[in-house]
Amino acid sequence: xxxxxxxxxxxxxxxxxxxxxxxxxxxxxxxxxxxxxxxxxxxxxxxxxxxxxxxxxxxxxxxxxxxxxxxxxxxxxxxxxxxxxxxxxxxxxxxxxxxxxxxxxxxxxxxxxxxxxxxxxxxxxxxxxxxxxxxxxxxxxxxxxxxxxxxxxxxxxxxxxxxxxxxxxxxxxxxxxxxxxxxxxxxxxxxxxxxxxxxxxxxxxxxxxxxxxxxxxxxxxxxxxxxxxxxxxxxxxxxxx
Numbered sequence: 001x002x003x004x005x006x007x008x009x010x011x012x013x014x015x016x017x018x019x020x021x022x023x024x025x026x027x028x029x030x031x032x033x034x035x036x037x038x039x040x041x042x043x044x045x046x047x048x049x050x051x052x053x054x055x056x057x058x059x060x061x062x063x064x065x066x067x068x069x070x071x072x073x074x075x076x077x078x079x080x081x082x083x084x085x086x087x088x089x090x091x092x093x094x095x096x097x098x099x100x101x102x103x104x105x106x107x108x109x110x111x112x113x114x115x116x117x118x119x120x121x122x123x124x125x126x127x128x129x130x131x132x133x134x135x136x137x138x139x140x141x142x143x144x145x146x147x148x149x150x151x152x153x154x155x156x157x158x159x160x161x162x163x164x165x166x167x168x169x170x171x172x173x174x175x176x177x178x179x180x181x182x183x184x185x186x187x188x189x190x191x192x193x194x195x196x197x198x199x200x201x202x203x204x205x206x207x208x209x210x211x212x213x214x215x216x217x218x219x220x221x222x223x224x225x226x227x228x229x230x231x232x233x234x235x236x237x238x239x240x241x
Contacts, residue, residue, distance in 0.1 A: 024065075024087040025087050025088060025089030036128070037065070037068055038068055038069065038158075040068075041222075042127070042158050042160075043068060043071070043072055043127065044221075045221040045222065046072055046125070046127075046156065046157075047076065049156075049217055049219060049234050050075075050076045050123070051076055053154075054076040054123075055076055055078050056122040056154075057077065057079040057123075058079045058080050058082070058121050058122055058123075059077035059080075059081045059123045059124070060081075060082050060083075060117070060121045060124045060148065061073055061081070061082070061083040062084060062124055062125065062145065063112055063129030063132070064085050064091075064107070065090045065127075065129075066094050067083055067093070067098050068127065069127045070083055070098055071099075072125060073125060074101040074102065074105065076123065077122070077123060078103065079103065079122075080104045080105070080106070082105075082106045082108060082121075083105070083106070083108070084107075084108045084112065085107075086109060086110060086111045086112070088109055094107055112129070112133075112141060112144065113133075113141055115145075115147070119147060119151075121148050121150065123153060123154050123155075123156065124145050124148065124149060124154070124155045124156070125155075125157060126155075126157045127158065130157075135202070138206050139209065142206055142207055142209075142210035142212070146210050146211050146212065150239070151239055151241045152238065152239065153238070153239050154236055154238050154239075155207075155235075155236075155238075155239075156234060156235065157234070157235055158219065158235075159200055159232070159233050159234075160231070160232050161225060161229060161230065162200075203235065204235070207237045211239065211240070212238060213237070213239075214235065214236070214237050215235075215237075215238070216234070216235060216236070217234045218230035218233055219231075219233065
């Protein structure tokens with residue numbers, strides 16, 4: 001599916017019937033050939049926005065997957081970059097595909113809900129990972145990010161505006177989430193991957209409750225919707241100094 005190098009329908013079905021960890025271990029070799037990988041256009045836009053605010057010290061890519069976001073961090077961080085993910089398969093692909101960089105790059109296998117780090121990072125980024133966390137887990141996730149940032153450090157990630165209600169894209173996302181909920185109701189372990197579980201306003205409120213000062217920046221590369229709102233924003237949550 002998606003491209004000749006991408007996974008087949010059977011492979012995707014096996015992945016979806018597995019746990020999240022096992023499913024992504026299976027998908028890892030072909031993950032970069034699926035639409036689930038964050039597009040380069042989004043990565044480049046976030047990187048450009050962070051370059052305007054940087055440079056930063058040490059950086060962390062939360063739920064790094066195959067390492068697509070690592071290049072963003074190596075562009076803006078001066079004291080090393082770490083990628084963390086709980087899929088051993090994803091980390092193996094990331095290690096294999098990471099090109100040489102001017103700063104050291106390290107990969108760590110760990111659960112984002114229990115990060116094994118001291119407050120050692122000046123910048124944390126994440127790309128497309130929040131759908132793997134239930135709404136009840138988000139406060140703890142943001143508290144973990146807050147705990148590994150140095151005072152004054154930033155947590156940055158892009159948020160794409162949701163499709164217009166009633167549009168084909170909106171129905172597709174609702175249908176996907178409905179299928180996943182039915183799957184999780186009848187099979188264990190669950191495969192947590194929802195596109196509409198977290199709303200933009202909820203994300204900002206939970207960041208503030210976790211102790212962050214939240215700022216929003218429109219990414220001009222993607223323009224604006226007919227109502228004037230940005231198509232893509234970067235959320236920049238700062239731990240107070």
